[in-house]
Amino acid sequence: MTNNFEVKLGQGGYGVVYKGKLLNDRLVAVKILNASKGNGEEFMNEVSSITKTSHINVVALLGFCFDGRKKVLIYELMSNGSLDKFIYNNQSEAIQSLSWEILYQIAKGIARGLEYLHRGCSTRILHFDIKPHNILLDENFCPKISDFGLARLCPKKESIISMSNARGTMGYVAPELWNRNFGGVSHKSDVYSYGMMLLEMVGGRKNIVADASHTSELYFPHWVYKRLDLGTDLIMGEMIATEDEIAKRMTIVGLWCIQTFPNDRPTMSRVIEMLEGNMNSLEIPPKPLLSSPTRSLPESLVS
Template structure:
């Protein structure tokens, strides 16, 4: 009479009753984890199986911690806090795989600003790798070794270059006493490439060759040979087989209570069997409930945060709705360090830009970082957030769509011709709009916001060419009225990063760091930076000496003819403002409010500033600022 009493006692607990019969009739006969953990592919690249697993498509128990792969445009991507890497090949028999920095495929200047870090991961560099060492802003020109000139990373009259080598460089000409920064990027020599072949390649091609990593994870050989699928439950390695889960391989290493169940044949054993099922049912229901509560608590915590920052006023979308509005992520608009942007359309026909964030290892910190910044803004020159999606690891932001795309495509033409749709008046208005947007971020919000990544790629243009600042992935909130802030990592894009962000000896990091980036971007809008690469390189004269010499001799800074007096005044005004903005020391730069006044003022009142200090401190970069380049806190 044990069973009737037990069922009478458990009658109100429908979850447990259902679990008893479901577990008794299905679980012992088939194991759903076996089917879930079948090998998959992103479309391109190698087959993905244990210890790797694909986020959004597989459960985390199918792989080993830190081996998460994200599919982006059918490419397998391994993400680290500093960089995203394309997984080119995986050798499961040798426990090694080849990856390449995605920046080599996507960025205009794909040079690393920090060493790749795989600390606290199961990955180690292979001894077969070579090194491609990048030296930035060196006071002496490299000699005695074949080098690649890194033109896109030039700064003033200093040198930036790359050197490939197998062993450690011992040449005194390559030292941090003469260079602001040195970064090593490993690469693996292809069988078809030799030393002479490397000399014929450029540094981007070498970066695309990728490098070899070895991994350490529990061995899967015995499990797979027995017909199982390898996995990990958070505490130990498991072998998922068609019937059930084993500790090592199918048919061996059963958990003790399962063996007792199989052996039991008497009535008493049957009673024990059912009792065990009841206990398991209770535990599973309680465990599922705890897991659900944890997930809900995590999402609720994020939503409370979003509500406190005014973001829940925007609509919350389900991930299925995000897939529908983007037609299953068909039209890609662009890609950044934290995600991919797709074109979408709402049910009312309104076009939007959907930013799908990459899987985060920090419980939504990347998501929160961007939302915390953008949700505080409301300005004509800052892109508007319309909604968001938050479903566990699936996170997306829905922005207003900018039909003219980014400013970059209008000012980075090959050669010296400018897109005809942008007149000098257009360029001036765009420069003013960006300046007003930055002024708003620095002083118009309740909490000051430093953007840290002002560049043409992150300036979007609407149908009327009104500029809007976007991509707040590196932004930092600055509560209080402190003039400077503390940053743990160098952040930004090389060529636009202010000196103090990389080296504290230049001064404190503040809103003046955004001013510097704005000045570099303004030179690019005018078109001066394009000509520097063409003309100044031929005479070994570098920016900004080249600019000042041209101004002092009253010569045109650009080779395209600007004949109208008004256009020449506009050009000279914008150049003068940019030169003030890129002064070496933050205290010598204007605020964004002053920049607006300068852009709107009388040209005769604009004075060309003194030349920036070109020499850098002999002390190398502060150690904590050389570990990462694109980080948010």
């Protein structure tokens, strides 16, 4: 299928992804999980979660192999790869920059996909690892949520779930996942991750700078909020009025999503309304209370 693993599409802590082709000539992404990934819990999470889904903004699982220590997932191929390579300013100039209209459509698509996972499935699916790396783009830049290795299934009637340990990626983890005093873990934890990703899409930079010292680093949401509060341009360069409105709208929605306490965050249904509704009705949210907690987070939170 992969022609002896000829074309590598990507690699991460989970394993390696190769380009493949089915007998009907359909192109696919073949994700081979590392043999060291525990007892296969993440693999079974991914299969059990994604086989319950069918949505234009959720990547389609076409097949899998689970033979002893060999664990392989076969997905539809997303020709434009992951969102992260398009939104960070320090990327190679060879990477195509996306227009603000496309970024806006991507933001709405991800929101619709998350709303579907939270409300549209027979069983609510909490993703717990929403970040640009896990958003794949097809040839038309339609976004699809991928990588359900950390996902949890829960009945719709249960809004709060119990978890023995935190999960997610540093920089996108909601406060309640590392300290239960902030509130219970729920679908609002995905809302937080989505909000942080939205701010990154506007700011064109990662919310965590790996080589920044704790004392010199300005907490990313505070940086964004300050620019919004002062009326400073949210992005570099000159913008026309439409682009400025898109950037401001995405920023306001992102700041609502990362409110410290889960009850203060909107649902994904409300997020879609804010992204598509009247700009004049959008209120500026309170400034995030926290300074960055991520320096003291355990390594186990990095997926």
